[in-house]
Amino acid sequence: MNSIFNSTFEISLRVLLILEDSNESLYSSDMLAAIDFMAVYGQDFGVSDSNMHGNNLFKYSEFATRRELTKEATKNLVLKGLISVNCNENGFTYTITTTGTQYCASLKSDYANSYREMIIKVNRYIKDMSEKNILSLINEHSIRSLRKGGN
Template identity: 25%
Template sequence: MPNNTELIGFNSSFEVGLRALVILGIASSKNLDLQRLIYYDYLVIHSSDIGEIHSPQSIHPDTPHRSGGIIVRRKAMQEGLELMYSKSLINIVYDENGISYSASELTIPFLNLLESSYSKRLYDNAEWVLNYFSKFSDEELRAFIEKNINKWGGEFMYEAYVRGGIE
């Protein structure tokens, strides 16, 4: 379980888990695996990086090395999903495709309690991202990320390779 400092920090496991909850709520009955959730999480908060003329404005600022968040977000996403699961806000699905996640019966009622302008923007961006990328296969989504990651402040990617941070 994350400590209290991690719960309130920027991109903490709580914040990442909450964004995953929004994504799963919009995905409705679809199961999403960890990697797709990580990609969607990045694209939701940095939606301007998608480069489409009608993509919504990014929620978070375009900071240098922001694409490194795709690499380092895995642990926070896993912890965030565990937290949301511990509160029965999501389901974990084990099937022939591996482990994936889906909305639970409590997801939407919980999300309906969120009223901040941030949560509204988050919901709108997530809805747009899921609509845009829903027809992408896992391979197509990965290829899109790999093709564009260097444009998104990807210098960190090479530093992670040198330091051995990528498995």
């Protein structure tokens, strides 16, 4: 049996929620993966009192996989008409469509609401940072975590 956890489907839902709150920002798939990672592990970045997915020794090893899942998720969401792809000097970026916004309106679980709150906090935290700086920050946290034995 396939699990929906850490699947393209789960990432797709979170990508939609990120783009729902994006205020017309254009995000690359790497930026979407970074925002998602920081929202799920907000405590590690000082934006939350706890991590939405708990604490585990291997959370930073998840990021590489999450980047690949996010690329697949964005492709699927474009094909379904829930997000649109834009090509600019920064490569491919994504925005939510009206259909995607309508779909997000149906996502009303406690988890979805908590995740929306985390996205707001993460966006405030990273608002003056470049994508390169955000990815470097995640890398720095990963190295620090490895040095501490995964914590």
